[in-house]
Amino acid sequence: METIESKTAWNKRDRILLLTGLVLLLAVVPLLMPDHYWLRIQTMAGLYIMLALGLNVVAGFAGLLDLAYVAFFGIGAYIFAILSSDQFGIHLPFLLTLPIAAFVSMGFGFALGSTSMRLKGDYLAIVTLAFSQIFKLLLLNLDRPVNITGGVNGIFNFDPISLFGFRIVTPLAYSYLIWFSALIVIAGCFRIKTSRYGRGWEAIREDELAAEAMGVNTTWMKLKAFAGGAFIAGGAGALFASLQDSVFPNNFNFPQLVIVYCMVILGGLGNIPGVILGAVILSILPEFLRQYGAYRMMSYGLILIILMALRPQGIMGSVDFLVRKKKRPDKDETGILRDSTDLYYSRKQKYMGADTLYSKGPRVFLDFQNVAQDFGGLRAVNKLTFQLHEREILSIIGPNGAGKSTVFNIISGIYAPTSGGVYLRDRSITGLKPHQIVSLGIARTFQNLRLFSNMSVLDNARVGQFCRTKSGPLSILLHLPRYRREEEETEAHVKEILGLFGARLTGYRFDQGASLLSYANRRRLEIARALSTNAEILLLDEPSAGMNPQETEEITRFIKRLRDIHGYTILLIEHKLDVVRAISDRVIALDYGRKIAEGDYEEVARNEQVIEAYLGRKRA
Amino acid sequence: MAPRSVHHAGIRAAKGPPLRFDFTQQDKHMEIYLEQLPQQLVNGLTLGGVYALIAIGYTMVYGILFMLNFAHGEVYMIGGFTGWWVLHLLSRGSVPIMHAALVISLMIVLAMAATGALGVIIERFAYRPLRQAPRMNLLLSALGVSIFLQNLILTYQGAKVRFFHVSSLIPESIRVFQVGHVVLSFMKVLVIGVSFLLMGLLTVVIKRTKVGKAMRATAQDIEAATFMGIDVDRIIVLVFLIGSALGGAAGTLVGLLFTQVDYYVGFQAGLKGFTAAVVGGIGNITGAMLGGIILGLLESLATTFFPSAYKDVVAFTVLILVLIFRPSGLMGEKLPEKV
Numbered sequence: 001m002e003t004i005e006s007k008t009a010w011n012k013r014d015r016i017l018l019l020t021g022l023v024l025l026l027a028v029v030p031l032l033m034p035d036h037y038w039l040r041i042q043t044m045a046g047l048y049i050m051l052a053l054g055l056n057v058v059a060g061f062a063g064l065l066d067l068a069y070v071a072f073f074g075i076g077a078y079i080f081a082i083l084s085s086d087q088f089g090i091h092l093p094f095l096l097t098l099p100i101a102a103f104v105s106m107g108f109g110f111a112l113g114s115t116s117m118r119l120k121g122d123y124l125a126i127v128t129l130a131f132s133q134i135f136k137l138l139l140l141n142l143d144r145p146v147n148i149t150g151g152v153n154g155i156f157n158f159d160p161i162s163l164f165g166f167r168i169v170t171p172l173a174y175s176y177l178i179w180f181s182a183l184i185v186i187a188g189c190f191r192i193k194t195s196r197y198g199r200g201w202e203a204i205r206e207d208e209l210a211a212e213a214m215g216v217n218t219t220w221m222k223l224k225a226f227a228g229g230a231f232i233a234g235g236a237g238a239l240f241a242s243l244q245d246s247v248f249p250n251n252f253n254f255p256q257l258v259i260v261y262c263m264v265i266l267g268g269l270g271n272i273p274g275v276i277l278g279a280v281i282l283s284i285l286p287e288f289l290r291q292y293g294a295y296r297m298m299s300y301g302l303i304l305i306i307l308m309a310l311r312p313q314g315i316m317g318s319v320d321f322l323v324r325k326k327k328r329p330d331k332d333e334t335g336i337l338r339d340s341t342d343l344y345y346s347r348k349q350k351y352m353g354a355d356t357l358y359s360k361g362p363r364v365f366l367d368f369q370n371v372a373q374d375f376g377g378l379r380a381v382n383k384l385t386f387q388l389h390e391r392e393i394l395s396i397i398g399p400n401g402a403g404k405s406t407v408f409n410i411i412s413g414i415y416a417p418t419s420g421g422v423y424l425r426d427r428s429i430t431g432l433k434p435h436q437i438v439s440l441g442i443a444r445t446f447q448n449l450r451l452f453s454n455m456s457v458l459d460n461a462r463v464g465q466f467c468r469t470k471s472g473p474l475s476i477l478l479h480l481p482r483y484r485r486e487e488e489e490t491e492a493h494v495k496e497i498l499g500l501f502g503a504r505l506t507g508y509r510f511d512q513g514a515s516l517l518s519y520a521n522r523r524r525l526e527i528a529r530a531l532s533t534n535a536e537i538l539l540l541d542e543p544s545a546g547m548n549p550q551e552t553e554e555i556t557r558f559i560k561r562l563r564d565i566h567g568y569t570i571l572l573i574e575h576k577l578d579v580v581r582a583i584s585d586r587v588i589a590l591d592y593g594r595k596i597a598e599g600d601y602e603e604v605a606r607n608e609q610v611i612e613a614y615l616g617r618k619r620a
Numbered sequence: 621m622a623p624r625s626v627h628h629a630g631i632r633a634a635k636g637p638p639l640r641f642d643f644t645q646q647d648k649h650m651e652i653y654l655e656q657l658p659q660q661l662v663n664g665l666t667l668g669g670v671y672a673l674i675a676i677g678y679t680m681v682y683g684i685l686f687m688l689n690f691a692h693g694e695v696y697m698i699g700g701f702t703g704w705w706v707l708h709l710l711s712r713g714s715v716p717i718m719h720a721a722l723v724i725s726l727m728i729v730l731a732m733a734a735t736g737a738l739g740v741i742i743e744r745f746a747y748r749p750l751r752q753a754p755r756m757n758l759l760l761s762a763l764g765v766s767i768f769l770q771n772l773i774l775t776y777q778g779a780k781v782r783f784f785h786v787s788s789l790i791p792e793s794i795r796v797f798q799v800g801h802v803v804l805s806f807m808k809v810l811v812i813g814v815s816f817l818l819m820g821l822l823t824v825v826i827k828r829t830k831v832g833k834a835m836r837a838t839a840q841d842i843e844a845a846t847f848m849g850i851d852v853d854r855i856i857v858l859v860f861l862i863g864s865a866l867g868g869a870a871g872t873l874v875g876l877l878f879t880q881v882d883y884y885v886g887f888q889a890g891l892k893g894f895t896a897a898v899v900g901g902i903g904n905i906t907g908a909m910l911g912g913i914i915l916g917l918l919e920s921l922a923t924t925f926f927p928s929a930y931k932d933v934v935a936f937t938v939l940i941l942v943l944i945f946r947p948s949g950l951m952g953e954k955l956p957e958k959v
Contacts, residue, residue, distance in 0.1 A: 065759050115944055122688035123943050125759060126894055130936035133891065137933060254887070258767050265760060297771040304764025308757045309749040 026183070030175040039171045045283035046178040047240055050185045052263040052279040053272065054232030057189065059261070060270035061198060062225035063205030067257065068112060068128035071135040072230035074252030075108050076101040076237025078139070081155040081247045082148070094161040098238050105234020106227045113226035117219050132257070139249040149249075156246035174243050181239060185232055188477050189272050192228075195476040195483070196462075196469050196490075201225055202270070203452050203463045210450035213412055215438035215467030215533050228473070255297055262300045265307050268314020277316060358567040360585045361390035364425075365537060365569050366411070366442075371420030373406055373593075380406040382593035383420070388537070388571055393563050395572045395580045397604070398590035399613050404573045405447055406593075408539050411571075412444045413437040424537075439467040443535035445526040447542045447573070453515035457505055460514050460525055461494035464532030497532045501558075520551045531562075537569045538562070544579055556582050577605070589613070653924060658802045660920045666808045666877065668916025669815030673870035674893025675900065675908035676822065677739075677863030683839040683903035684859055687755065690762035691742055692867055693890020694769035695735050699868025700881035701773060702731040704782045711785060720789040724876070728814065731872040732865040739864025740857055748853075766886075773883040784879040811873045818869060819909050822862065826905060835859065839903065867893070888932065895939040901949030910950060 033039040051073060058066040079101040083092045092100070116127040143151030161168040161177070168177055192198050200221045203211035212218045241247045259282065267278030286296055307314070366388035373381040381403045388394050396404050409415045411422055413434040421430040429437055443464070452460050469490060475483040498505040501524050509517070514525060523543060530538055543559065544552045560583045562568045574580050580587060580601060587604040589597040597607040604610055674696055681689045706727045710716055716723045746765045750758045786807070787795065796805045826832040838845040838855045846852050874889070875881045892915065900911025915935060922934040942949065 059756075063754075063756055065756055115940065122682075122686075122755070122759060123898070123947065125688060126891070126898075127940055127943055130891060130895075130939055134933055134936055137930070141930075255767075258763070261760070261763070269756075295771075295775065298768055298775060301764045301766070301768025301771060305746050305761050305768065308753070308761040308764065309746070312753060312757050 023183075026179055027176075030172055030179075036171050039175055041283060041287060043171065043175040043178050043243065045280050046175070046182040047236055047243070048260070048263060048279040048283050049182045049276050050178075050232060050236040050239075051260050052267070052275050053185050053189050054229045054236065055260050055264050056267075056270065056272070056275045057192070057232065058225050058229035059264060060268075060275065061193065061201040061205070062222055063201075063269075064222060064225060065122075065125040066128050066226060066229060067125050068131040068135070069229060069233055069260065070252050070254070070257035071132040072105045072109055072233035073237040073240070073256075074135060074139065074247075074249075075105045075230075076234030077241035077247045077251065078149060078155070078237075079104050079234070080238035080241045081158060084159040084242075085155055085157060087147075087150065087155050091159050094159075094163060094242070098235060101238035102231050102235035105237065106231040109227040109230025110223065113223045117222050117226070132254070136249055136253060139252070152249065154246055154248035154251075158242055158245055161242055168242075178239055178243065181235070186272070186276065191477055191479065192473070193270075193272060196466055196471060196486070197221070197224070197473070197476060199455070199459055199463050200466050202455055202459070203466075205270075206452035206454060207450050209414070209434075210446065210452065211463065212434045213414065213438065213444060213446075213450075214463050214529060215435045215443075216463065217433075217435045217467075224473075255300075258297070258300055258304075262303050265304060266315055268316050271314055271316050274314045274316030278314065357564045358391045359564070360392040363390040364388070365390050365392075366571070367423040367426070368407070368411070369421045369423060371407075371410060371417045371422065373403075373410060373415060374418045380593050381410065381417070384590070384593065384595055385420075386588055386595065386598065388569060389585075391563060391567055391569050392585045393559070393570045393572060393583050395574055395584040395587045395601075396590060397574065397577070397580060397587060397610075398596075401592075402590040402613075403593040404590055405541060407590075408444055408541055408571075408573065411437070411442065411539060435467060438533050438535070441534070441536040442539065443530035443533040443537075444539035445523075445530050445541055445543060447545065449522055449526060451514040451522055451525055451529070454513060456511045456513060457498065457517070457525060458491075458494060458510040460529050461498055461532045462490055464529050465490040465493060465534075468534055494528075494532045497528050500531070501528060520547050520555075523547065523555070527558075531568075535568075537571065539571050541573045542575060543572070544574065544576055552576060552579060555579075559583055581605075655801060656924060657921075658800065660924065661917065662802055662804065662808065664917035664920035665913065666811050666916070667920060668913035669812050669819075670870045670874050670877075670912070671892050671896040671915050672819060672909045672912025673815050673866045673873075674889060675896035675912045676819070676905060677867040678894050678897040679900070679902055679905055679908040680835075680859045680863040682897070683905075684835075684842065684856060685747070685751075685758075687747070687758045688762065688894070689863075690759065690890070691746075691765035691769060692863070692893065693886035693888075694766050694773075695738055695742075695864045695886070696867040696871040696889050696893070697773065697881070697883065697886030698738060698769065699731040699735040699871025700875040700885060701777065701782070701871075702734040702868065703727040703872030703875045704784055704881050706730050707784055707786075711788075715788050723789060724810070727872050727876070728869055731868040735868025735871070736861045736865035738868075739860040742864075743857060743860040748856075766890075770883055770886065777883060779883060781880050781882045784875050784881070786876055786879055807877045811877050814869065814873060818866060822866070822905070825862075831855075831858065891939075892935055895935050895942075898939060898947075898949055899942050901951040904949070904951045907949055907951035914950075 030039060030042055033042055055066070055069050058064050058069065080097050082088060083090050083097045083100060084094070085091075112128065112131055116124055139149045140151060142149040143153075149155070163177070166173070168174060200211070200216045203214065203216055204218050204221060208218055240251070244251070263278040263282045264275050265278070266282060267274030267276065289296065289299075364387045368384060368386050368388075371381055371384050372379065384403070384407065386394075396407065398404055406415065410417050411429075413429070413432050413436065416431045421428050423429065424440055424442065429440060429442075432440075452463065455463075469486045471480075471483040471486050474480070495506070495510075498510070503509075504521050504524055505528060509521075514522065517525060523546070527538075527540065527543060530540075540559065544555050547555060556579045559570060559572070563570055563583075572580070572584070584601055586599065587597075587601050588595055589604050589607065589610045591609070591613040596609040596613060597604045674692070677692045677695070678689060681687060681692070707716075707723065710718055710723050710726065742765055746761045747758060750761055790806045794806045796803065798804065826835060834845070834850045834855055835858070837848065837850060838852055842852055845855070870889070870893075871881070871885075874885075893912070896912035896915045897908045898911070899914055900907030900909070902908075915938065918938060919931060919935055923931055926934065
């Protein structure tokens, strides 16, 4: 796992200098190669960088163990082979075959992904493994009755590439072509990683269910990662086919996949500079170990085992000498600690003057109609009906196992109820997926904290904005104005939300990993993350659990302010009755999935059944 | 065990009553097909027994650690090699130096011992350090073990196919024989007999013994099992020992049946075994047995319809279809995700 990187503060001049240096270096390197043999290794390193980065999108960013990756590489290569050779007499120009190879490969990725994306990690691995086996069987056997793939002999003798009038034939020209493509892939990977896509994938990798509940369409995003990886692999395949001037089924077998995996793992899953370095190392290193050739694949196996046991984050993980630390925003120019609670107070000032306080309205926002939920023989929620009104704070209480959290899971779409329905302003939301429910304005927190622990505070909150932003791959990769605007708005928005918590979550904490926060702050971040989905209705599952009395009091006041000042509608599960008494408009008591009492706090607290459920029956 | 009794038992198993069909008016293709059916069932049962043995290893490990043991196919392959090596040592030229029954028993027992030990070593060094790590890391480590073992054998044994010279082991009269339309061989009967015997033994161990109870408890809830005083680490070691030993037995049995083994057989066999485990419902031992038999039958019946080059495609297609339409398999239960 990759550690949290502090935001780099490269300014524009530095970046241009660095890039120019890099390009110059890359332009000179091929010329320094002593012979064609080494030039070829240098070229292959560029190709492997592309392949490894493509795999990094699937396995590193999204955390999917895709074992069909090498098949996509092969599909790209064979598409190129078929479209620019005498095999079928088709001779398309390279500028056409390259995108066709990439897009067809991506199409296969979509097709395979859409059938298997519902599967959990291990199953996905095995389905993709089976796919790559089928692919290889087809390559070997599709020379009869019609010769499509050339069987064992493959396809060879392709049209030479010509780009804008330049014919690419010499090894040197290939080196430049492939490294140029690799640079484009590298740049694309960097851009996608810091975009809403990158954050969505990272969230999925950290905690898929929480990502879905924060509005990330996890199925679709995983599919996109899968297809994105296939796209890069397909393009690399076309380049590879042209470089080798032939394709054979054996170019795309399992060991090949293992090599690429080793590169990604060595560099660290998701860590772009690491993966590049991993690809370069594993392209060059075997050349020095050629007399031990037989042990080469064995050592790849060992690399995987040892790295996983000792350094799963890869060689580059947590090495941040390359990363400039961002200045702590709570220090001024002279390095003296500034009053870090500035933000907190400035916001508070703003609302001090607000004289209209919101309160419970008459309209029904959320209607929970006659819902039942069975788990096997257990009826967790039994014909439960209640209404949540506009800007109301409604608390659900009840002993453990009463079905409180199940109610939340039904509203937020994690469970589809066995019978009954949930309506949001008269619109049925029963059976919608969690991310759809989030985009309708209902967000939740989890009782046992499901933050994205390895992401920063800011990024945790930014994930909440995923369902409110629309930038697609094109705007992200090209940094189109729409993307820039959305990113700016997202940043401003989540900073404002985090600002509600004052210094607890702002200042230098913006870039701190969620796992480094104190327990109470993690609880606050859960709420902040839910708020940043632009929700109107908040489902808070035991927000004060595990907090000390002061913290409990603070969070209680905070929740009240969320309604009074900001106008949120709040459904609350809480065990601490002091909290319930202090802020609830109404209270519902559950026991064994049934509603045993409803009304204001005093009414419910005096109810016989409630007392019995909490304290047990009085002896008669 | 004495081969003779095994062979009688096998014949009886193959000659079940449902195989008698009496259709009077059928088109020719169907007729041929029905004629072949008993033969295909026997072939399917032979394959199925082996797949079931492999599947048990996957399913037992998955049941407790929720991990896909990629290396299991390689364990099977090494089982095959151990069997070959024992046979090779105990033969002069291609004639065994001992009684055939003893040679075959030794092959199976030693293969099981070697692979059982191998399974324990794998668990200790590749999986135990990762017990708290993300699932993907475990999978990758398993992948590493698989590659390592495969290439270890490739390095020391070479890529060439090793042949089991079994013909000299078995008297001519029972090497191949016919019952009705069904062609049987000693090896088929042996494979069916041994695999079902091992499955029976395992079932008894799991259902009737204290250790079996501990295993079932650990599979249900590893934490709760710890609190009840079960040494979970020991149970996990035991699971790897048993699962790998069964996989090793399957390796040797297949070697005896098809008379060859090479460094690459584990890959296909592993996939088949996994498919069988998934068909039966991964995590469920009875399901794995059932899944193995079903897959074996399906595969051998499919050879009637498809060219045999695509035989493996059938298994993989079954796998993908099951995963998509009934991921919990035949006997697996679907649990709601804990939130």
